[in-house]
Amino acid sequence: MSGKLTTHVLDTANGCPGTGIAIALWQLDLKIDSKTLLKTTKTNHDGRTNEPLLTGEELEIGIYELIFLVGNYFARYGNYPDPAFLDEIPLRFGISDLQVHYHVPLLVSPWSYSTYRGS
Known part of the structure; x- marks a missing residue:
C-alpha cells in the first residue's frame, strides 16, 4: 500500500x-x-480536496506545512x-512512514481551530 496525504475542513461556527x-x-x-511550495488547491462542497494532496512518489519523509x-x-x-x-492558519507536521495515510483535518471557527491526525 502506498501512502497519501489528505485534508478536510469543518466550519464549527456554522x-x-x-x-x-x-x-x-x-x-x-x-x-x-527553506520552504518549497508543492501545491495550491481549494476545498470542494464537502470541505475536502478533489484529490489527495500527495500520493505515491510525491510523498516523501519530511516536514510539511499546510496553510x-x-x-x-x-x-x-x-x-x-x-x-x-x-x-491564515499554518499546520506544520511530519511524515515518517510512506506506507500510511496521513489525514490532517482542520476544525475551524473565526476565533479558534484544532487539528489531529485522522484516518
Missing part, C-alpha cells in the same frame, strides 16, 4: 464543511531554513470582524 477554502502545501527543509486561508472564507458570511482574528 456547522458545515468549509467550502472554497484556499490551501497551500509546503515542504520544509529546516536544516537550511489554510480562512479569513476570506469567513468574510463571505459578512458578520465577522474586519480584520479577521484568524486569517
Whole structure:
C-alpha cells in the first residue's frame, strides 16, 4: 500500500464543511531554513480536496506545512470582524512512514481551530 496525504475542513461556527477554502502545501527543509511550495488547491462542497494532496512518489519523509486561508472564507458570511482574528492558519507536521495515510483535518471557527491526525 502506498501512502497519501489528505485534508478536510469543518466550519464549527456554522456547522458545515468549509467550502472554497484556499490551501497551500509546503515542504520544509529546516536544516537550511527553506520552504518549497508543492501545491495550491481549494476545498470542494464537502470541505475536502478533489484529490489527495500527495500520493505515491510525491510523498516523501519530511516536514510539511499546510496553510489554510480562512479569513476570506469567513468574510463571505459578512458578520465577522474586519480584520479577521484568524486569517491564515499554518499546520506544520511530519511524515515518517510512506506506507500510511496521513489525514490532517482542520476544525475551524473565526476565533479558534484544532487539528489531529485522522484516518
